[in-house]
Amino acid sequence: xRAAHGLTLLEMLMTLAMLGILSSLAVPGFTALRYDTTxxxxxxxxxHALFLARSESVKRGTVVSVCKSRDGSSCANSAPDWNIxxxxxxxxxxxxxxxxxxxxxxVAVYQGWSSGSITSNRTAYSFRPVTQSPVNGxxxxxxxxxxxxxxxxxxxxxxxxxVAHRDSSNKPLRCAAG
Numbered sequence: 001x002r003a004a005h006g007l008t009l010l011e012m013l014m015t016l017a018m019l020g021i022l023s024s025l026a027v028p029g030f031t032a033l034r035y036d037t038t039x040x041x042x043x044x045x046x047x048h049a050l051f052l053a054r055s056e057s058v059k060r061g062t063v064v065s066v067c068k069s070r071d072g073s074s075c076a077n078s079a080p081d082w083n084i085x086x087x088x089x090x091x092x093x094x095x096x097x098x099x100x101x102x103x104x105x106x107v108a109v110y111q112g113w114s115s116g117s118i119t120s121n122r123t124a125y126s127f128r129p130v131t132q133s134p135v136n137g138x139x140x141x142x143x144x145x146x147x148x149x150x151x152x153x154x155x156x157x158x159x160x161x162x163v164a165h166r167d168s169s170n171k172p173l174r175c176a177a178g
Contacts, residue, residue, distance in 0.1 A: 035115070035143045042113035043141055043151050043163060046086065049110055050125065050153065050161040053088045056107055057127040064107065065091040065098035067124035072109035075099050075124065082118035082139060086110050097123045116143035117176065127159050135159040138167060142175035150175050 007015075049066050057064040067075035069087040076084060077097045088107040091098045100106070122137035139153045150173035155161045167173055 032145075035145060035149070038113070038115045039141055039143050039149070039151060042083075042116070042118065043153060045110050045113075046082070046118070046139060047153055047161055047163065049086060049088050049108060050155065050159075052108055053125065054127045054159050054161075056088070056090070057129045060090060061129050063091040063094045063098075063126050063128050065089060065100075065124055065126040067098050067100070069109065073100065073106065077123045080119075082120055083113045083116065085112035091126060094126075096126065098126055113141070116141060118142075119176070125155065140167075140173050140175065142173075147173055147175045 053064045053066045065075075066086055066088050067077060068079045068082050068084055070076045070079070070084050072085065072087055075087075075098055077099070087100075087109045089098075089100045090105045090107065091100075092104050093101060118139055118141050120137055120139045125135055125137060127135060135155055136157045137155045139155075141151045141153075143149060150165075152164045152167060152173050153161050154164050154168050165173070
């Protein structure tokens, strides 16, 4: 008797069929995981920028602003969405809406989020070291899956940001597409 060395054609076809079935079941899960991962990274980056601006304002004793920015050196206040990128800078002249002047130091620059949209009810956010000037607002992160998977950063009137699955009125988040 000879020992078999290899696979028969039937065994190979069965293996490929099972591999195809398992792959077709796994791909949607991996797609959702990819969307969740990129959305979470974008939320965390903007959350970091807001916390940084808040703490830098207290540390420096002056106004620190977060604004949309395409180039990382000037504010793009007329841009419709935040997904183009944003920056944190020391707003020494305290202009509102904030517009960075050449002498105002940049604290941090963040790249945008190309996998979805970030909308806000505010053009920019300015944090003050002592006064309780309202900073409240909501930034909504939407990916191609729509409103069901959207996340928001809600900023309280004292400037404290938090991540939420619903808006500040406890209503579902809304995305433009879905």
